[in-house]
Amino acid sequence: MAEFKYRIFVVDDEEFIRDAARLNLTEYEVETFASAEEALQALKKAQPDLILMDIGLPGMDGVEALEIISAKRPEILFIMITAFEDVQTVVRAMKSGAYDYVVKPLHMDTLKASLKNALESIRLRKELSLLQEQCLRDNLPFFIAQSNTIQNVMEFVGQVAKSPDAPVMILGETGTGKELIASAIHFQSPQYRGELVTVNCAAIPSELLESELFGYEPGAFSGARPGGKAGLVELAGGGTLFLDEVGDMSLSAQAKLLRFLDTGQYYKVGATKVSEARVRVVSATNRDLEAMVEEGGFRRDLYYRLAMIKVEVPSLQKRPEDIIPMAQFFLEEMNKKYQRSFSGFTDEALNTLKQRHYEGNVRELKGMVERAALCGKEPVIESSNLGLAGVENNLGKSAGPADLPALDDKGIVLSEILERVEGSYIKKALALADNNEAKAAELLGINYHTFRYRKKKFMPE
Numbered sequence: 001m002a003e004f005k006y007r008i009f010v011v012d013d014e015e016f017i018r019d020a021a022r023l024n025l026t027e028y029e030v031e032t033f034a035s036a037e038e039a040l041q042a043l044k045k046a047q048p049d050l051i052l053m054d055i056g057l058p059g060m061d062g063v064e065a066l067e068i069i070s071a072k073r074p075e076i077l078f079i080m081i082t083a084f085e086d087v088q089t090v091v092r093a094m095k096s097g098a099y100d101y102v103v104k105p106l107h108m109d110t111l112k113a114s115l116k117n118a119l120e121s122i123r124l125r126k127e128l129s130l131l132q133e134q135c136l137r138d139n140l141p142f143f144i145a146q147s148n149t150i151q152n153v154m155e156f157v158g159q160v161a162k163s164p165d166a167p168v169m170i171l172g173e174t175g176t177g178k179e180l181i182a183s184a185i186h187f188q189s190p191q192y193r194g195e196l197v198t199v200n201c202a203a204i205p206s207e208l209l210e211s212e213l214f215g216y217e218p219g220a221f222s223g224a225r226p227g228g229k230a231g232l233v234e235l236a237g238g239g240t241l242f243l244d245e246v247g248d249m250s251l252s253a254q255a256k257l258l259r260f261l262d263t264g265q266y267y268k269v270g271a272t273k274v275s276e277a278r279v280r281v282v283s284a285t286n287r288d289l290e291a292m293v294e295e296g297g298f299r300r301d302l303y304y305r306l307a308m309i310k311v312e313v314p315s316l317q318k319r320p321e322d323i324i325p326m327a328q329f330f331l332e333e334m335n336k337k338y339q340r341s342f343s344g345f346t347d348e349a350l351n352t353l354k355q356r357h358y359e360g361n362v363r364e365l366k367g368m369v370e371r372a373a374l375c376g377k378e379p380v381i382e383s384s385n386l387g388l389a390g391v392e393n394n395l396g397k398s399a400g401p402a403d404l405p406a407l408d409d410k411g412i413v414l415s416e417i418l419e420r421v422e423g424s425y426i427k428k429a430l431a432l433a434d435n436n437e438a439k440a441a442e443l444l445g446i447n448y449h450t451f452r453y454r455k456k457k458f459m460p461e
């Protein structure tokens with residue numbers, strides 16, 4: 001195997017110094033240049049690890065070249081070569097990020113020691129970044145994809161994740177895994193080191209959404225924080241902004257978002273100066289956005305912009321092969337969460353799980369397994385632990401008192417039954433309201449935030 005050698009550019013107008021570097025630094029791959037301009041030209045094709053740069057060059061000086069190169073290639077280290085009297089310039093170079101400097105006349109031992117230190121720091125930096133990458137990827141949420149249907153979706157997701165600027169819209173019923181897919185897009189994209197910032201457009205009152213997204217200047221409105229606030233767009237800079245339930249965004253916020261998507265620019269509330277951010281936007285909805293566009297509730301131009309790439313997540317009903325592997329995976333998760341030690345499900349419980357029609361999709365399945373892990377007795381989950389007896393939770397059927405278990409001398413657990421009834425009505429209201437949580441809350445005569453809180457209890461996120 002060829003021996004690995006660090007690559008060093010030496011930029012000095014004195015031929016003697018260039019020759020000395022080539023002759024003495026044989027353990028490195030050395031290329032020499034008589035001017036900063038020549039080095040800049042070579043950088044278009046080459047990838048040096050370090051540049052040994054003379055400060056007093058004819059034409060562009062060494063510090064200017066350092067600033068230009070560092071802005072684009074911050075990973076390249078610089079050691080500056082300077083004459084004694086040049087202290088001011090050395091200070092400027094160090095402030096601009098030079099790693100070290102050596103003074104003319106060059107002493108090869110001093111130069112070699114400085115190079116060794118610099119290159120050791122490159123090695124450590126590379127090692128650290130490899131470790132960080134591995135750690136990021138190891139902490140990726142686990143996505144179960146057993147069925148061909150969802151495997152095809154995930155293959156497509158892996159492909160679209162690679163183009164960092166293309167907006168992606170994820171469509172699918174509630175609880176199908178849209179948020180998980182948004183995080184898969186982020187972590188498989190080139191900007192995975194940036195933040196993944198999630199905004200639930202339905203949970204933020206429409207009058208606050210704009211200032212949450214774009215931030216505000218000090219004193220922008222009464223009640224604003226004195227120091228102003230950074231927007232979620234800014235926090236997601238260099239990463240991904242996930243707009244969940246995007247169909248619930250007000251028309252005024254839609255207009256601002258469209259401008260941002262078109263130009264990458266935005267105004268903080270109360271600002272006169274424009275700000276910029278580079279962000280991949282992923283959005284999701286379980287509403288029929290095309291119908292909303294026809295009815296004027298969602299801007300057509302924004303819809304086309306956001307849905308440049310569409311990912312459709314099938315309901316659990318359409319991929320029954322995923323039910324059992326998911327149930328087993330969730331049981332492992334719950335074993336850890338609640339320090340239980342279930343080894344699996346009885347055959348009857350497995351059949352119950354397979355036969356159920358999951359209106360709340362994966363979230364409902366996960367909730368059932370969680371409840372079973374809490375209420376069941378080791379070593380295995382039984383069908384009766386799945387919380388389906390007595391009340392038929394499936395939608396389309398009545399969830400009224402007729403389905404409640406009779407009260408006899410064995411007694412009942414009232415709190416459990418009330419909980420089931422509540423869960424059943426919440427699901428029914430969601431279905432009637434076409435998954436619009438605000439409408440579902442209205443149907444149940446409770447406010448939106450109470451609805452969200454109670455929904456989470458039955459359909460944990």
Ligand SMILES: Nc1ncnc2c1ncn2[C@@H]1O[C@H](COP(=O)(O)OP(=O)(O)OP(=O)(O)O)[C@@H](O)[C@H]1O
Binds near residue numbers: 145180366
């Ligand atoms: N394929 C999967 N593997 C493992 N867990 C999953 C999978 N799909 C969904 N989940 C889990 O199911 C729950 C619901 O998923 P998620 O929140 O991503 O759904 P959603 O489609 O965004 O729902 P909503 O439309 O209500 O916002 C989460 O706890 C998620 O971790």
